[in-house]
Amino acid sequence: MTEYVSTTPGLYPLPDWAKDDLSDLKGHQKHDLISGDEGEAITAAYEEARDEVIGVQQDAGLDRVVEGQLRWDDMLAHPLAVADAVETRGIVRYYDNNNFYREPVVQDDLEPTGDVASELEATAELAAGDDLQAVLPGPYSLADLATDEQYGDEADFLGAIADFLEGEVDAFPEHETLFLLEPSLVENAPEDGQDERASEAIDQVASATDADVVVQPYWGALEEKVYAHLLDADIDAVGFDFVANQDDNLYNIQEYGAPDDIALGLADGQNTLVEDPEAIRDRVEWVEGQLGVTEFETVYLTTNTETFYLPYGKYVEKLEVLAEAADLAEVTAA
Amino acid sequence: MTNENKDQFRPPEHDSDHFLLTTVVGSYPKPKWLNRAKELYEDDDHGFDADDYQEAKDDASRLITNEHERAGLDVVVDGEMRRNEMVEFFAHRIDGYEFNGPVKVWGHNYFDKPSVVSEVEYDDSWLVDEYEFTADASDRPVKVPITGPYTLANWSFNEAYEDDDELTLELADLVNEEIEKLVDAGARYIQIDEPALATTPDDHAIVGEALERIVADLPEDVRIGLHVCYGDYSRIYPEILEFPVDEFDLELANGDYDQLDVFKDPEFTKDLALGVCDAHVAEVESVEQIEENIKKGLEVVPPEQLVVSPDCGVKLLPREVAYGKMANMVQAARNVEDDLDAGTIDIERGAPTPADD
Numbered sequence: 001m002t003e004y005v006s007t008t009p010g011l012y013p014l015p016d017w018a019k020d021d022l023s024d025l026k027g028h029q030k031h032d033l034i035s036g037d038e039g040e041a042i043t044a045a046y047e048e049a050r051d052e053v054i055g056v057q058q059d060a061g062l063d064r065v066v067e068g069q070l071r072w073d074d075m076l077a078h079p080l081a082v083a084d085a086v087e088t089r090g091i092v093r094y095y096d097n098n099n100f101y102r103e104p105v106v107q108d109d110l111e112p113t114g115d116v117a118s119e120l121e122a123t124a125e126l127a128a129g130d131d132l133q134a135v136l137p138g139p140y141s142l143a144d145l146a147t148d149e150q151y152g153d154e155a156d157f158l159g160a161i162a163d164f165l166e167g168e169v170d171a172f173p174e175h176e177t178l179f180l181l182e183p184s185l186v187e188n189a190p191e192d193g194q195d196e197r198a199s200e201a202i203d204q205v206a207s208a209t210d211a212d213v214v215v216q217p218y219w220g221a222l223e224e225k226v227y228a229h230l231l232d233a234d235i236d237a238v239g240f241d242f243v244a245n246q247d248d249n250l251y252n253i254q255e256y257g258a259p260d261d262i263a264l265g266l267a268d269g270q271n272t273l274v275e276d277p278e279a280i281r282d283r284v285e286w287v288e289g290q291l292g293v294t295e296f297e298t299v300y301l302t303t304n305t306e307t308f309y310l311p312y313g314k315y316v317e318k319l320e321v322l323a324e325a326a327d328l329a330e331v332t333a334a
Numbered sequence: 335m336t337n338e339n340k341d342q343f344r345p346p347e348h349d350s351d352h353f354l355l356t357t358v359v360g361s362y363p364k365p366k367w368l369n370r371a372k373e374l375y376e377d378d379d380h381g382f383d384a385d386d387y388q389e390a391k392d393d394a395s396r397l398i399t400n401e402h403e404r405a406g407l408d409v410v411v412d413g414e415m416r417r418n419e420m421v422e423f424f425a426h427r428i429d430g431y432e433f434n435g436p437v438k439v440w441g442h443n444y445f446d447k448p449s450v451v452s453e454v455e456y457d458d459s460w461l462v463d464e465y466e467f468t469a470d471a472s473d474r475p476v477k478v479p480i481t482g483p484y485t486l487a488n489w490s491f492n493e494a495y496e497d498d499d500e501l502t503l504e505l506a507d508l509v510n511e512e513i514e515k516l517v518d519a520g521a522r523y524i525q526i527d528e529p530a531l532a533t534t535p536d537d538h539a540i541v542g543e544a545l546e547r548i549v550a551d552l553p554e555d556v557r558i559g560l561h562v563c564y565g566d567y568s569r570i571y572p573e574i575l576e577f578p579v580d581e582f583d584l585e586l587a588n589g590d591y592d593q594l595d596v597f598k599d600p601e602f603t604k605d606l607a608l609g610v611c612d613a614h615v616a617e618v619e620s621v622e623q624i625e626e627n628i629k630k631g632l633e634v635v636p637p638e639q640l641v642v643s644p645d646c647g648v649k650l651l652p653r654e655v656a657y658g659k660m661a662n663m664v665q666a667a668r669n670v671e672d673d674l675d676a677g678t679i680d681i682e683r684g685a686p687t688p689a690d691d
Contacts (some may be wrong), residue, residue, distance in 0.1 A: 017437065027442070028441060029441075030441065043390065271491050272434055311434035313435060
């Protein structure tokens with residue numbers, strides 16, 4: 001019988017009070033952003049905000065708890081932005097959004113920092129036994145967001161990023177699930193040869209944990225070849241952005257199959273319109289119906305994208321809807 | 335050669351034969367006391383009321399309009415003293431929008447990104463009061479900057495329309511209604527701001543369609559400009575030449591004119607409002623430097639089609655720097671006009687001849 005798991009890809013908006021407090025504490029310019037060695041007052045503000053968003057997830061009744069990635073000023077580029085071998089330069093556009101991050105330029109051999117691991121340690125303490133979910137950029141997206149001035153060769157650079165992320169995962173405390181976010185697989189699709197290397201890099205990072213690994217591309221569907229290669233990686237689930245594209249995602253699953261687990265991005269992480277839980281449940285059934293015989297072991301119900309695009313109140317509502325939709329799906333299935 | 339549409343803004347006392355219209359994109363640093371007045375107004379414990387705040391905004395509007403005159407600009411703006419942000423300001427005045435709180439742009443920079451929750455509708459005029467006040471405060475022609483429908487749609491959450499194109503066209507009708515009111519009130523120079531176009535250049539067709547609606551039934555002599563900034567212009571040129579506007583206002587100084595050649599081929603058939611001062615460098619360019627920048631524009635269009643302005647709104651600069659840039663810009667334009675009159679400027683216009691041809 002299918003288990004329905006409500007969760008999110010993390011990267012939450014800061015609570016409004018924390019937006020104000022941290023603006024005052026840190027400033028508004030690019031040199032004011034997180035470098036990994038922030039002082040006591042800033043650390044304390046983030047701890048309080050983390051505590052709050054963990055509470056939000058628990059109150060909503062989500063089946064997985066994430067840290068929230070509130071410190072990730074540079075969004076998915078964060079793990080590199082706090083690494084010693086990286087210089088952060090000018091502000092560059094974050095995919096096709098009206099959002100910007102500091103361009104991380106790799107200038108030396110990359111070494112894992114343990115930055116994300118320490119966030120997760122703190123989360124594990126606050127989560128009080130709830131199932132913990134780690135979140136990282138996938139290696140292909142992280143390489144795509146960065147500039148290489150050290151390795152010289154695209155394949156070597158992707159390999160170095162995979163080593164780096166593997167090292168970060170090695171330091172993680174025990175976790176139930178790991179989400180690897182891979183929007184670049186859609187937005188800047190790998191070409192021939194690159195697609196296979198992207199899959200191998202994902203496999204390498206996924207192999208560093210015993211947890212279930214979900215690879216979530218978004219802002220559309222993967223090209224067929226990219227999807228076929230991704231399935232070669234030893235991962236537990238692929239995520240599908242059904243908000244941005246239904247037909248091509250369904251086509252991929254019908255033509256190439258899917259792992260036993262699947263993540264369905266059904267709530268829009270970039271629109272304030274709050275979906276009805278029943279409507280989300282119906283869309284889960286619709287997807288399952290379209291796939292005919294396939295029965296999944298686990299279906300993750302999630303927003304398609306990160307949720308930092310939303311005003312805080314709307315983000316909270318989206319989480320509540322996901323938790324309720326998963327409960328409804330369980331009931332219907334039973 | 336003459337350019338009637340542009341020449342209607344030529345000051346009667348203008349000495350040179352050539353006329354390079356000088357103006358600004360719109361926003362200007364607010365006086366510190368205006369920000370303080372806003373804080374007092376928003377503080378419930380304070381007696382500073384809506385009338386007081388209105389008076390402060392009026393004072394600031396008059397002050398900056400006069401500052402633009404003092405700098406010597408041919409066409410002035412009030413520096414958008416009454417506006418907070420280019421989407422928020424309009425969203426507050428359009429039925430169908432609601433606000434749910436700030437969202438991140440980058441780092442700790444946020445804006446109150448509004449949501450369109452029902453059909454957008456025109457209620458009261460958005461800018462007629464602002465225009466009438468500014469026109470009254472100045473003897474010079476006044477330009478009215480107005481955020482375009484594509485940017486109003488794209489920088490909002492769309493909860494109510496099938497897609498953003500539909501919302502863009504609906505908003506275009508409202509912008510048209512507002513511009514008609516502005517024209518009735520006497521406005522002759524309107525600038526549509528569409529910064530979102532530069533970030534999503536594939537959408538130039540919908541912007542063109544929206545502009546057709548915006549200019550529908552407007553008198554010929556009303557000058558319509560389009561401001562687009564910070565993007566890859568090669569992805570929207572030459573398609574934008576089809577847009578029903580008189581002038582394109584472009585940001586080129588910031589990139590040191592590395593995109594200038596884009597506009598040389600095919601021939602630039604509209605007026606070019608050339609950015610000749612960087613809006614994000616807090617250092618006043620010298621008159622000589624700006625003269626060189628103005629001459630870059632003459633590589634693209636003849637003097638009759640050239641307008642001179644900063645790259646973008648200057649509201650993030652220190653006020654004295656913003657003023658210095660305006661004053662030097664006007665002086666540089668007057669110097670170039672004199673040189674053009676004297677026939678001492680020799681610039682080849684158009685596409686560079688390939689070396690191996």
